[in-house]
Each structure stands twice: as structure tokens, then as C-alpha cells.
Amino acid sequence: MVLSTIDRSGLSISILLSGLALSSGLLIPAMQPFQHVNFRSSASSTRGSPCGARMCGIIAIFDPNLGASELEELTRSLSTLLSHRGPDEVGYVGGPGYGLGHTRLSIMDPAAGRQPLTSDETGSSVIHNGEIYNFRDLRAEVHEARHATGAGDFAFKTGSDSEVCLPLFDSLGNDVASKLDGMFAVVLASEDGKRMLACRDPVGIKPLYRGWSADGRTMFASELKCLVGQVEHVEEFPPGHYWTPETGYVRFYSPEWMTPLLAEEATEEVPLELPMGDASRVRSILRSAVQKRLMSDVEYGLLLSGGLDSAIVCKLMAELTDMSKIKSFTVGMRNSPDIMAARAVAEVFGTDHHEHLFTAEEAFSILPQVIYHLETYEPELIRSSIPNFFLARLAGEHVKVVLTGEGADELFAGYLYFRDCPDRPSMQRETLRIFDHLHNVNLQRSDRMGMAHGIEARVPFLDVDMLAEAYGKLDPTIKMHVDGKMEKHALRALFDDGDIPQDVVWRTKAMQCEGVGTDWVSILQGKCEEVISDEEIARAAGDFPLNTP
Template sequence: MCGIFAVLGSTLPRDQLLQLTINATNKLQHRGPDDLQTYVSPDGWAALGFARLQINDPEHGAQPMHISDDTIWAVTNGEIYNHRHLRSTDLHGQQLHSNSDCEVIAPLYEKYATSLFPHDLSHLYNTLKGVFASVVVDLARNQFVAARDPIGVRAMYLGRSEDGAVWIASEAKALLDHCNHVTPFLPGCYYAAKRGQENASEFKPYYNPLFYNPGWLPTERVNLQKLHDSFKQACVRRLMSDVPVGVFISGGLDSSLVASVLKKALPSDYVFHSFSCGLEGSPDLKAAQRVADFLGTEHHVLTFTVEDGIRALEDVVYHLETYDITTIRASTPMYLLSKLVKQYVKVVLSGEGADEVFGGYLYFHNADSEKDFYEETVRRVKLLYTADVLRGDRSTAAQSLELRVPFLDRDFLDVAMCYSAVDKMTGKGRRIEKWAIRQAFSEEFSGEQYLPDDILMRPKEQFSDGVGYNWIDGLKDYCDEQITDKMMRDAATTFKHDPPATKEAYYYRSLFEKIFGKYEGAQGLREGVHKWIPLWSDSDDPSGRAQRFHTAAYVKTMNGHST
């Protein structure tokens, strides 16, 4: 992870703007503690800040980056996995300053975007296979463009101030002191504007895959070979690193499959670290150890207590910048585990996104039709930036780690989101969720054993459940003690926007308001919260345990009678 900061069109004197940029970028240094650099244009129109976590070309990849005549400057938090291909093709072997993957963005802008500005910059960002939050400033043409990756894997916010300036940062905390409105930067979009009209633009989508088309329903049946090959490619791409790489293993299918594919791709003598966490005796810890033993990873376990998690809640909310129940429940163990991870690696991979893509959450068993099932997968993918990828980015970045998520590779999504939901639906419990990806990596189909059969066919446990059921129960009990019945009766008065409906929600909202409530710009954060609530459920609680199939759906499957 790294942290980016930018101000375009500020009316502050240049020396004040420079100090402001240093101070704001410092608020992002947990994302990039290895280096902090700033740039302010000679006339003060543009200011850029960058907090760096050194991953690729540690010696030469400092940012902000610029082209040779200093007219185009850029800051990017991201990983551009096809940067070497772009250097040799689109950039025709142009000599750049470093081997950093992010350096290709400024010259690609110069080649593709300057003549099309601001009407259609889609080609620029669609050439990039990776994840990014990026700002390019063109001093010669008095214009700038900012963009976020297709799914929003990398964090990014846009703010506005009363003097008409536009502010951009990896996290809202760097903007709230200066902006009267701060909002999440929409994934798959860019924002382009000319000098003097910084505030006059809007988000423009560049990512428009077939599966985003309203009303479109895929009819082609799953091609297991394409699914297998595209996922392997997505994992191998994410080994791009000049520092050691590790993996989270929760013990469930998704992270275990990532770990297995990576282990097969790495040299036999590579020391591959894996990490898991849970309460004492949790189902995830036992399953994760089984995976680690099978793969032969250097495995590390964090056993935490409910009290450990409760003590971390305020820090977790500070880093998340949300009050969503599910996100906080799941982020807290990941935040605690990341403290351990950073002792061994800077880059860690995980299985985020698989449940959205394949309809793996247990409530999907309740879908009435193929159309309903499919449309819910699309909705969940579009909202990932408010939930699981927000959790993944912030929980790891808080501990100066870079998280990579192969299930959200855009090429993989073109395969996994574009086959018939007939091959995704569980049939109300008659078939295990995520059947296709399990089958694609089964020994029967692939000819290789990627995972033990009991792991490959392990039923779904949502992360906040799998770390130990006492985790959620303990959180609820604690919040019940902190929040009185009178506080709940007055909730709609205390919180004018989106009042909490449970004591647990009230407690998290109180932490959010304690940290961010004094800022005018925080209303944009509140409006950006999308509560993670199962669509078809007998319960309003987002826990997987609350779904009716949690204990019974897989009896036939686990007895060898899956359909």
C-alpha cells in the first residue's frame, strides 16, 4: 500500500500549501512508512504528496513521478501488473526513470489522453491490468485527471473546499480538515478537469464490462478450463514484487485456493509465509493449519480474545472510516492479524471477492430465480468498494501492508461473471456454493491436487463467524452493556442521518462520530455507507450463522451426495 494526496486549484500561498501537503500526507504514512515526498507546482496550482511502501524497484521508484520535461506529474497507489508489456508495446521501449510499475501511467497519459481530454480517457485506464488510485497533473495544458481501478480495490476519496479546489487522497482523514464535502471516489471512473474549472466535472465511467449492462443475463454454460486458467493467471500476476510475498489462509475455500495456486507457481525453495487468526478453538484455525500443512507453507497463527478485539475497535473504525456492522466485525480480526504479518512480509494475498462473484454467501441459497441470483452477484461486485475490499485495504494498510486480491482481476471477472447463473445457483441447498470454481480445481478435472478434498468442499463460513462464533456474541454482549435502552429510543434524534437500529450498530456509530463527526465533510462518508445486509434472509443480522442453511445445507454434500 501507499498513500496519495493531491490538491488542485487551492488559493493558499505556495509555502502554506506545501506545509499543508506535508501534514496531510503524514496522515497517510501508515500506508507508506518508507518514504514521504511532495511536489508543489511553481505557481501553486497543483500540490501532490506520496507516502511510499517500497515494493517494486525500492531504490528508484520514488513518487511523485514526472516525465522528462517536468510538465506532467503523477502519484499512484497501485500495482500495474502488465507494466512491462506496456513498456515494450504501447510505449515502444521508451526509456523511463525506473522499473516501477506505476511509472507507465504518466507517459501513457501523454500518448493517449492529451488529445482526447476531457471527453474520453477510457482507453488510458482500460490499458491497465491492475489496481490503482491515481492522479495525473498536466502543467503545460492546465488540466488534471484522477482515476480509480474498476472494482475500487485501492482506496480513494474526492473532496471539495469553499475556494473551489478539488482534493484527492487515499483516505478521507487526509481531507476532512480542509473540505466541506468528502465522498468515496467511484470505482471504474475518472474525474478530469481544466484549471479554473476544478469543481465543474463529475465522475465518468471507463469500466463498462458486459455484465454491467442492465437486463443482460449470461446464457453460456461455464467453461471450467477457462475458469481454471484465468484464475491461475490472476494469481501469478500478483506475484510481481521485489520483496517477499505471503498469503492469508482462513481455512475456507477462497484463500486456500489462492495459497495453493501461488505455492505451485513459486520456486521450490521460496519461503512462503501464510497467516491465520481466530479465537481459541475456532473452526478457521484448525482448517487453516490443515491447508498450511498440506501446502508446506511457513505458517503463523494469531489467537486473539474477544477483549483484544474490543480494545481495537476505535482504531479499526478510525482506519475504516465506516460504521457498517459487518465490515467492522470482519475487519477487527484482520487488523489484529496484520500486526503479525508485517513482521514477515510486506505483500499478502487473500480470497476477497469470491463470494460476490460466485454467489457464495449463504443467503444466495434463498434466491428465487436465475435472474435474481445473477443480478445480486453483479450488485455485490459493484458494492465491494464499500465492504470487503474496503475491509481488506484498510485493515492491512493500517499495518503498512499491501493486499492483493486475484479473484477481482478484471480478466478473471470477464470469465467468472459471464457464464450462466445455472452453474452458480445452489438450488436451495442441493448443491454447495461456488461449485464451478471448486470443480475447476478438483483433481478429477485438473489432474492436480490443489487442496485436500475436505477443504475444497468445505462449506461457507463468513470470516467474522469462522474466526470463532464467540467473537460476534462477545461484541453484541459488550455493546449491549455500553448502550442503554434510552439511548436506543433517542437514536433517531441523536443521529439525524441513518440512525442505528441495534445496540451494536449504535456503538459503532458512536465511535465513528467521536472520530469524524466534528467535520462538515463527514456527511459524505455517512452517505457513502452501504450496510451489508443479506437480501433474502429471515434475519436482519448479517452473520452467516443467521442464514437458515448454515447448519443443514451441506449434509448431502459432505456425505458425498452433492448434485
Template sequence: MAGIAGVYKREEGLLKPMLEKLEHRGPCGKRIFRYKGSMLGCTVHPNGGFFKDYRGCISVDGEIYNPDQLKIDCRNLLSLFRRKETGFLKYINGKFAIAIIDNGHLVLARDRLGVKPLYYSTEKNGICFASEIKALQEVAKEIKFLPPGHFLNSKHGLHRYWKMSCAGPSLSNPSEIIPLLRKNLEKAVCKRLKGKSRVGVFLSGGIDSSIIAYLVKKNFKNVVFFSVGVKGSSDIKFASALAKYLKVPHCIHTYDLKEMKKVLPEVIYHLESFDYLLVRSCIPNFMVSRLAGQKNIDTVFIGEGGDELFAGYEFLRHLRGVNLQRKSINLIQNLHNTGLQRCDRMPLSFGVEAKIPFLDIDFVKFALGISTALRVEKGKQEKWILRKSFEDVLPREIVRRKKQKFSQGSGSYKIMKKVANTEISDREFKKEKKIGKSFILRNKEELLYYRIFKKFFPYNSILGQTSEQIVRFSLHF
């Protein structure tokens, strides 16, 4: 993990305060490279992330999962770029945000699904860029996200290097699919376990996180499960049952309204959003990330992506064929602005790096090749083929547990809604719900979050990003 920031043909004095806003992304200090009016900086991790020579530099926030195939690792990406130019990006299986300054030119790039964030601004004939918006808001009037699967070249502008295939599913025989599904998902987990000494799993007791927990436990001895929720929450109940079944140490934290209100400003600051659905889901995620950090765990596995790949959302259950396939692809393409933003920001606020095996690019291609009729079988539970693939290794109550949002299972689903309805009058909401030129807050809960958000992000440069994010996140529910 690392925090990337830089300026290209802009004032050098801008960089230092930008890096200071990203210190939580790299706890081992800062490194800076200067070359002919450009500067690239990085808050670094013990494993690196910043590599340079006499004429160029590359900063990488992320990991490569096919180094054997490429015969290189992050340290050698600069030399690969010099041989292949931006063509090297299509060969990488990994999560990454990359910034390169070489011979006076700048290249920014982002992984195919946008697991790692990168933002930029093109103003005053120059470019500023950073891993998080908070590093740019004081130096840029208009902030944009670098789209997943794209690169920005200072010479040629923005270009797409990868596009998700919309080819129809070709796998329809469950007896053939089940062993392949288990093999491919386990392979994705094992890629992310290499070089680790101790890892954690964020366990809600739902089918997605339970499958990941099982596969991590199967392939790695030194693992700890982490769960959070209000007293009596269903997540803690089911997660505890699985931890006992798999004989894995289990750390649990219960919280109440007082603690939720206390952490809310930190959640919104790190998340960089006031979307009420996203903030609501981030509160328990913040709590469980803090719990892992307190136990000196720096790597955790998360079950994100299972709902998008296997039609876990309620509104997908009645779709079939090409309609379900298109909707699934659309949800995956929008994850970078929704669930992946949560999975990046909350753990990293405590120096914890999240691994997301369901979104391994090879597994995504495989999963989207499964017949839509098997993802949601008529009259049966959502994610049918996924549940069927692991029903012999997980407790029955886990396999059959109905899908719940993270905020529902943890028990915090409606708590903040009640707080907002108590603290904000109808008159206040009517007066304050319109922000900017055309954006309308949807409810009092969102206004509650926006008031906090505005204290940290008073500039309108961020508002466009947040409003687009809200539209995308609303597609999930």
C-alpha cells in the first residue's frame, strides 16, 4: 500500500501538503522524485512502492498477482514501461494505481476494475494527481477520477487500455462448473496470500465472507477472523458459529449508538463521501478495520464482489439472460466508486490492506461465463451456484443464510436514520436539501452526513465526484 501524489508542470510547493494528507496510506515516510519541473511523491510501505533511476521514477500503490508470468515485480515495472510503453498495462493481473515520470513525461494508470484509487486535475497547463481527493481539494478547481482500465498520458491525453467483455455466458453444467469455481476462487485467494506472515478475514457470517474465510483457513495457518455489530446482531451470531466450526481465533467488537456517532466524522473524512447508503455501510467497516489494526494485522481478506458476480442483490433476482448479464457487468464497472471505495478507505485509515479475491480479474471472467440461470435459479435462493459449490464444507445455516447488507447484519441499518430524523426538522431539510447548482440530498440522514462532510471538504471541487458516486451507488439498492 502507498499514497501517491504529484505535480506535472505545476508549482513544486504544492506537493508537500498533498503528501501530508496521505500519510495514513504509507506509514514509513515519504519519498520524492524531481525531474525538469515535475515532482512525484509517495508515502511508502515497508515493501516499497517507489522506484527510480537517474531519468525516471515509478510509484505503485498496489500489487501484481502474475509476476511469474511477467517475470517481473513492481520494482521492474519502469523498465517494462520503457520497453512496451503503455502497452505493458494489458499484461498485468493485479490491483494498482501507477504514476510514472520518465524523460519529462507523465503517465498515470489504474487497474482494470479500479480497486486502487487515483484522482487528477488538469489546470494551468499542468496536472496534479493523488490517491485521495483530500490531497487535491486545495490545489484544484475540478477533480476527476481516473477511470478503471484507463491511462492518462501527458502527451496524448486519456485512453482506455482494457474493456470488460460483454460476451454471453457459455458454462451451464453445474457438475462441471462447481469444481472449476472452487479451484479458480481458491487460486485467487492463494495469489493474495504469497509473502504474508499473518492475515485476517472480515467475517460477517454471510456466504461470501464465509467462503473466503474457509479458503484462507484452508491455505494459511496464521489467520484471525474479525467481526463487529451491535449487541445481538445476526452477523456476530453467524460469524461466531463459523469461527468455531473452522477452529479459528475470532475477535469481536460490539458497539452502540454513542460509538457510532463518535466515529462518524472520521468515517466521512476517510471515505470522502456523504452518500447515506455508502456512509451507513462504512460505519461497521470502519469499526472492524480498527479492530484488525489494534491486533497488528496489516492484511485482511474481504468478500466484496460476490453480490455483483452472482446476483446477490434483491433487485437482480427477477432478471434473466442478457438483462442479468448486462446489469452484473454494469455493477462491476461501477464498483470503483462504491464498494471498492469503502474497501480501500476504511482499512487503510488504520494501515490495513484489503484483499478481494472475488474481483481477481481471471475469476471475474470465469464467473461471468456461468449461465445466468445458475446464478439465480428460479424459485431458489440468490447466488445458487456459489452456495452449491461450497455446501459440503460450510455449516448448513451459513449456506442457507439469506443475503443482508453489511449494515443490516451488523445491526446498524436504521440507527443513524433515526438519529437524523430526530436531530433535523422538516423545515431544516427543506431549506438545506439543495446543494450546489442542481444536486438534491435525498433524505435527512444524507443531510446529517453532508453537514459533517462540508467541514472537511468545503470546496466545490469535490462535489461533482460525490454526486456521480451517489448515482452509481444507488444502483446497488
């Protein structure tokens, strides 16, 4: 995806809405990226603003043509566009030809984990958005490696997970990316600016974009809005890669199960080596993934959709922590299926449950904010983000971190169209295909709506060990919708132990957007049609030649 000289200065919200009015189908075609909805129920206030509340955002500028003061002024100015991602702190560090900016949501070591972080030994600096779950193990590895060479311990200054990137960068160089387990967008630079590296997590849970110009400027940012008007070319930074000026993009995450995605010759005619394992290890791996994501120095919560996936996360959390201290959140229209099912789960596990009941009129009113944060014109993604916007706003009034059930439908073939899957190879290819689109749809929605309100969303189902099991070990037959078995039958059976309500364990997957209420989409479409004329739609390409809505 290359968006050359992006220009949104003439953006018309009415034209953006036209896409919603034109798109009336609720089913996602099998050969398009998915917009699976995980909107959940909850009752609370309706306040909010276009720039939301808090979360981490990063901006990096490498430009040999700017002086130190110019770099700092530009970096700090563009950082303000990310204030919704991180209002707790704004930081800057610069060197010859580069500036690093960071807006911070304080989660790990809130008192001392300010970014950018700089090594006292080498002067290297890092900016990081996300969480590195294995940072304590990596710190131990750093000390062990230094002891082996006769050096003393690295002098870590904070308890932040981000700081471990500094000694790894200084000792391992480009290999730092492959050591990290988590969700992350990272930019590192040496003190003199001669070495730099950017990397993004294997799944693309955290966003990152790269921009560049012919005059030598290169930029990285958490959101596109920081790059508009600053560079000639912009592209999404691909998940599972690192980038340096010398190497360009290099894939650091390439497990064997990804071979069909990575091989150019991987067509329907190419034989697949299909895994043959059963589902016996899924529960323990997922439990470990949930435990890993309970890492936080601040209060965390749970997004309850009323569906199977978030109920499973809730069940596993209950095995690991005191649920009476956990706040859960759900959104929907009054008495909608999601609202009722989420209430039942919350009651069973004893969470402090919060709901927001929205109306179609309220959904229409927040469309400009949704589009501003989402940074896309895709109608299905915009529409599915509306409930998530309300959900993140509600959760943001109470916590900074939430766990979600995103990703389960991709791993375990949870979408209803999989009923038409003819065989094991087709199942393996299709589940891999939709996984490969997650960073542009579900994860983009989750991050952007969460960041608009200062919420970090963590996704246990997309843990790298869970991916290896689901795609590299599980026989695709387990995921088939055959012999009267409903979608995700094996996953349901693993958790049908009496804790999660039966009506939730065996609840058929709702059509997209239907779980939160049955009539809000049609009302929303009607309102769009009222404000968009056929003439405006007809001339959209002429009025907006770049990225036509």
C-alpha cells in the first residue's frame, strides 16, 4: 500500500458518509478482508471529544537537511497530533539529523518510564508504542551476556519494558526485533544518528507508518495524520519486519506455518503440508497468553462482547486473578443480544460490569470522530468501529488496559461462510489469508478506537505461541463446519465445563453488527442518504482524486 503525496485537506465528511449509505450488506464476502465485530455492551455517559484521552504514540524524523532546533520544533509540533494516544507525558530527544518524539500512556513504571529512553553507556535512544511481555527475561539475558564477556550489569534506570531495547540494540543490532515478544512499534537510533532501526510486531497489533522524500527525509509515525504534508510517499510498515537505511525491509518473523503466505508460488495448485494435531494444548497455551497480558502497573479491565471469545478470556482471567476487582465493559442497544449475554457472563464471574446503551442517532453523531481516528474510508470498517468507539470511551473512563477476544475467529474459522469450505487445504489457506489481513481491519479498529480514548487493548488469541498452535499444529479438520458441528466447535467444547453460561458457549455467531442491535445500521444508512445527494456521489472522484471516498 503506497499512498503518494497524501492530501486530505479538502476532506468532506458528507462524502465519507456516502460510503456508508452505499454499503448495505452485512455479510463480508469470503475473498475480501474481514471486519469481524467485537462490539460489546455497557451503560454510561455519552461525553467525548474528537481527540479522546490517552495512549502511546511515536514520531521519528530523520532529515540531514534540518538543524537541531528545527528538528525539535517539527517533532514536537507533530507529536501534538498524537496527544489522544498519550496525554500522560510528551517527550523528545534528538541528535545529528534526527528527532524522536513520544506521547505516553503510563502503564509500566508510570513514575519513571518516560520516553524517549536513552542509554547512559552509549547514548542510543528508543521510542516504543505497545508492550514487550518478555522484557524481564530479556533483561536477564542482557546481564548474562555481559557477564560472559567480563562486563558488569547494564544499568537499567527504570522498570519500563521499553528500556531493554537499548542494550539489545547496542549489542545485537538488527537482531533486536526477533528477541521481542509482544505488541510493539519501535524506533531506535544511535547517539550520532548513523545507526537506526524501526520494527513492528509480528501480527501488526500496534500501528506504524513510514514516509520518505527524495531530499533524504525519512519519517515514522503511529498514525498517518503525522505524515500528511511532510513527505512525498507514505506506506504502512509491514508487520513482522524491521527497517534500516542499509537493508530496507527485512522480515524477522517467518515461522514455518507462514510459508503459504510468504511463498509467491503459493496458489491453490501448490500442495500444502497440513498439520495433524488435536486441540488438547489450546487451553493451556491460551491461559499462558492471558497471564502474560495481565502484566501492568495500572488497573486493567475486560471488553465483554457477549460472545464466546471474550467469555473464554474472562474465564481464564478468573483462574489467574480476583475478578471482583476487574471492570468489564459492553455496548449495545437496549436489550440487544450482546448486552444480555455479556450481563450473564459478568454475573457468573463477578466482574464490576459497565454498560453503554447507544442509539442510532448517537451512532450517526460520532461518525466524524470515528473517521478521524480510524484513518480509512472503508465503509464496513467505519461502521463496525462505531460500537467500538463507544466501548473504548466507556472503558477509558475507568481503566487504561483491557483484554479482548479479537483474533479467535481467524484462528478457529469462526465466520459463518466457512460452512462452505470444501476441504482441509482450503480451510488452512483461508484462515491464513484472513489472518494476514487482520492488521488492516480488526486490529486497526481495535487500536484506533482504543487509542482515541486512552485504552491499550491486549489480544491473547494472537499470542505468537497461540498462532503457532492454531496454524502450525492443529489439523484443519478440527475447524471444519461439518457433521452438524457449529463454528469453533472444538474451542467451544474445550470451555464447556459449566462456568461460562451454556447460552454463551453455544451461542451462534451473530451477523456483523447485529449483536449490538438489529435496526441501528439501517437507521444509520437512512441518515447518510438524507445528507448525501446522488450528485455528490457522482462527482466524488473529481472532487477528491486522491484516496477517493
